[in-house]
Amino acid sequence: MNALGLIFSNIHDDSLPELTGVRTVASIPFCGRYRLIDFVLSNMVNSGVSRVGVITKRNFRSLMDHVGSGKEWDLARKNGGLILLPPFGEKDSTSLYGTRLEALKTVLGFIERQKEEYVVMCDSNSAYVQDFNEILSFHIEKGADVTMMYLSRNEKALRDNSVVFNMDDDNRVTDIQVDPKKKGNHKVYADVLVLKRTTLIALVNDAISRGKRHFINDLLMGNLKRIKIYGFEHKGYFEEISSLNKFYQIHMDLLDPKVRDSLFGVWEIYTKIKDSAPTKYGANAIVSNSLISDGCEIDGEVHNSVLFRGVKVARGAVLRNCIVMQDCIIGENATLKSIIADKRVVVKDRRELSGCETFPIYVPKDSII
Amino acid sequence: MAMKKECVAMLLAGGQGSRLYALTTKIAKPAVTFGGKYRIIDFPLSNCVNSGIDTVGVLTQYQPLILNEYVGNGQPWDLDRSFGGVHILSPYQAKGGSDWFKGTANAIYQNLHFIKRYNPEYVLILSGDHIYRMDYSEMIEKHKKMNADCTIATINVPLEDASRFGILNTNPDGTVYEFEEKPKNPKSTLASMGIYVFSAEKLYKYLEQDAKDKSSSNDFGKDVLPKMLAGGEKMCAFEFSGYWKDVGTINSLFDANMDLLGDKPQFDFAKVEWKIHSRNPIAPPHYIGKTGKVNNSIIALGCEIQGQVSDSVLSYNVKVGKGAIIKNSIIFSNVEIGEGAVIDHAIIDEEVVIGKNAKVGENVKDNKIAVVGREYVLGDGEVIQAGQIVEK
Numbered sequence: 051m052n053a054l055g056l057i058f059s060n061i062h063d064d065s066l067p068e069l070t071g072v073r074t075v076a077s078i079p080f081c082g083r084y085r086l087i088d089f090v091l092s093n094m095v096n097s098g099v100s101r102v103g104v105i106t107k108r109n110f111r112s113l114m115d116h117v118g119s120g121k122e123w124d125l126a127r128k129n130g131g132l133i134l135l136p137p138f139g140e141k142d143s144t145s146l147y148g149t150r151l152e153a154l155k156t157v158l159g160f161i162e163r164q165k166e167e168y169v170v171m172c173d174s175n176s177a178y179v180q181d182f183n184e185i186l187s188f189h190i191e192k193g194a195d196v197t198m199m200y201l202s203r204n205e206k207a208l209r210d211n212s213v214v215f216n217m218d219d220d221n222r223v224t225d226i227q228v229d230p231k232k233k234g235n236h237k238v239y240a241d242v243l244v245l246k247r248t249t250l251i252a253l254v255n256d257a258i259s260r261g262k263r264h265f266i267n268d269l270l271m272g273n274l275k276r277i278k279i280y281g282f283e284h285k286g287y288f289e290e291i292s293s294l295n296k297f298y299q300i301h302m303d304l305l306d307p308k309v310r311d312s313l314f315g316v317w318e319i320y321t322k323i324k325d326s327a328p329t330k331y332g333a334n335a336i337v338s339n340s341l342i343s344d345g346c347e348i349d350g351e352v353h354n355s356v357l358f359r360g361v362k363v364a365r366g367a368v369l370r371n372c373i374v375m376q377d378c379i380i381g382e383n384a385t386l387k388s389i390i391a392d393k394r395v396v397v398k399d400r401r402e403l404s405g406c407e408t409f410p411i412y413v414p415k416d417s418i419i
Numbered sequence: 420m421a422m423k424k425e426c427v428a429m430l431l432a433g434g435q436g437s438r439l440y441a442l443t444t445k446i447a448k449p450a451v452t453f454g455g456k457y458r459i460i461d462f463p464l465s466n467c468v469n470s471g472i473d474t475v476g477v478l479t480q481y482q483p484l485i486l487n488e489y490v491g492n493g494q495p496w497d498l499d500r501s502f503g504g505v506h507i508l509s510p511y512q513a514k515g516g517s518d519w520f521k522g523t524a525n526a527i528y529q530n531l532h533f534i535k536r537y538n539p540e541y542v543l544i545l546s547g548d549h550i551y552r553m554d555y556s557e558m559i560e561k562h563k564k565m566n567a568d569c570t571i572a573t574i575n576v577p578l579e580d581a582s583r584f585g586i587l588n589t590n591p592d593g594t595v596y597e598f599e600e601k602p603k604n605p606k607s608t609l610a611s612m613g614i615y616v617f618s619a620e621k622l623y624k625y626l627e628q629d630a631k632d633k634s635s636s637n638d639f640g641k642d643v644l645p646k647m648l649a650g651g652e653k654m655c656a657f658e659f660s661g662y663w664k665d666v667g668t669i670n671s672l673f674d675a676n677m678d679l680l681g682d683k684p685q686f687d688f689a690k691v692e693w694k695i696h697s698r699n700p701i702a703p704p705h706y707i708g709k710t711g712k713v714n715n716s717i718i719a720l721g722c723e724i725q726g727q728v729s730d731s732v733l734s735y736n737v738k739v740g741k742g743a744i745i746k747n748s749i750i751f752s753n754v755e756i757g758e759g760a761v762i763d764h765a766i767i768d769e770e771v772v773i774g775k776n777a778k779v780g781e782n783v784k785d786n787k788i789a790v791v792g793r794e795y796v797l798g799d800g801e802v803i804q805a806g807q808i809v810e811k
Contacts, residue, residue: 329705331715331717332715335715344720
């Protein structure tokens with residue numbers, strides 16, 4: 051695929067303040083051993099994109115640690131590969147970029163120097179599988195200037211700032227709105243966009259020269275007549291991690307083998323390798339309907355839960371409907387219900403903590419209970 | 420000054436492993452699966468890296484395809500180096516003719532040019548069929564301190580087993596005065612682990628001598644070590660007291676896997692400070708289903724378990740159907756086990772399919788282990804008796 055990949059790693063940080071206090075959206079831990087960026091990176095690699103720029107802004111140490119040289123995604127290359135694009139403060143600027151358009155402006159030099167004909171521009175706040183070649187073929191077939199991937203969702207699935215659009219019979223976008231507060235079925239923009247690299251450069255330069263600030267609102271919305279924007283529908287698994295509740299719900303849904311298969315059964319999802327030993331179950335373990343990653347030691351009860359790497363569950367401990375991240379330690383006879391425990395949380399013996407399925411309790415990184 | 424390495428390790432990985440029967444029909448013994456996600460060769464390779472040795476020659480000969488592919492450029496063990504790193508050394512054709520590796524010593528002799536490229540002070544000889552965790556740098560330190568020409572790692576074995584090993588008879592200061600290969604009446608219980616440190620120049624000298632000797636079987640234990648002693652070279656024993664297991668037979672491979680289980684396992688492979696590195700599969704976390712039950716077992720990534728698993732080791736991507744029972748067994752990767760199947764005291768090799776209600780290890784007694792070879796398909800309801808070995 052003759053396309054450059056561009057990934058925004060910070061854009062949606064504000065929607066999950068709990069999980070992004072110490073990391074970017076892109077590096078939110080997901081489903082036992084992944085981070086959110088793994089999905090978009092794997093989509094790119096599996097689609098044949100071999101040069102990927104990751105645009106960062108702040109708190110990106112965990113992201114750098116995760117992607118490293120890019121070798122796990124086969125992106126440690128002499129020619130192309132993974133390039134982290136740290137914020138670029140210009141001489142006259144007093145703060146880092148605030149909007150997507152400003153972010154693009156700071157990396158314009160990088161984009162100009164590449165030689166790929168197209169650009170696939172993605173956010174990293176969603177878990178999904180998409181062959182970007184399908185979007186590119188559609189884009190070429192329609193003779194589009196810009197192709198936006200969308201999902202069909204009803205109004206309940208919308209969040210604040212959801213971008214929705216209307217299309218004509220040929221799938222050309224005729225109207226773009228932000229969170230129109232209307233009932234019914236919507237075509238919701240999924241933050242994946244394909245266009246020619248030269249088109250992107252021209253659009254960004256044009257918008258800057260007119261003092262515009264926002265990519266969607268100013269640049270696309272205001273140019274619907276001048277540029278041909280088309281909508282491409284994504285039909286497979288697509289979940290946006292838009293809030294802590296959503297994060298929890300998505301994990302509970304992934305316990306269903308059918309749902310899991312639609313995310314993991316299509317093609318390989320690559321992630322950082324840690325060489326953990328396989329998980330060990332003790333003689334007293336009782337585990338059902340749970341996803342368990344490598345390196346765990348389980349001698350207690352675990353039900354309807356997702357355990358990340360290196361979690362220890364001592365004898366007599368009971369976990370129900372929990373998400374427990376890397377290297378947490380759950381002491382003897384402790385009881386946890388509907389808890390999201392961030393990395394390295396220690397729950398001492400006999401402690402009890404209970405959330406509710408519609409309102410899970412979040413325990414911050416490194417807490418000791 | 421030319422670049423050099425203090426120590427080069429040579430890993431003997433060419434053995435056929437005929438006593439593993441069906442498990443080594445298609446692959447070399449060091450590539451056999453162990454402990455859920457490892458292959459046997461991960462242990463010596465990880466030991467090398469963790470001991471600070473970054474130059475390793477892997478000598479292959481028998482069915483090297485999977486082993487070569489597995490070792491690859493050495494990146495999983497951090498052995499992809501621009502000077503040093505891991506190198507696969509296979510028999511080759513030269514101007515004077517071509518030769519298979521005849522004995523362990525001959526294999527090293529044919530690759531002396533590889534060792535000499537790094538101009539090392541010491542050469543470490545390892546074998547690819549042992550499960551253990553050992554800091555080779557301590558052994559090299561001892562070798563230096565004793566000013567030895569050859570140091571042999573030893574382990575204490577029960578007297579009744581001693582005649583299966585190479586036995587070292589030592590002086591009180593740890594120097595060796597006699598080396599007996601598989602003696603009928605052993606005089607000591609210090610068994611050679613097949614791990615040697617040689618001072619490089621001495622190794623070159625004795626290997627070249629050995630190569631000229633037409634009557635030699637070109638083996639370290641039988642020929643080279645006795646000749647070194649006879650030549651008056653200083654040989655020392657390095658006593659090792661940790662876990663060490665030769666996994667050359669079905670039963671020892673089975674036992675070594677079982678040694679990983681339990682509250683206080685005999686061999687704890689999860690030590691963070693001495694990680695065993697391996698080439699990782701790309702798979703999601705494993706899933707224990709609503710009808711699944713797992714006790715005292717090791718489960719790797721990508722498994723989907725709807726049946727019961729106890730006292731077993733499951734490698735990655737194993738699917739266990741509803742109502743299936745797996746006990747006291749070792750299942751290698753990518754195996755499918757049908758609903759209602761029962762597996763007891765068995766080793767199931769990679770890519771095997773076990774049909775619904777099939778039985779492996781019927782009428783178990785005397786710990787006889789059934790073995791199902793790679794890619795075997797066992798039909799619904801079919802039965803494999805305890806201790807039976809089947810292959811495709």
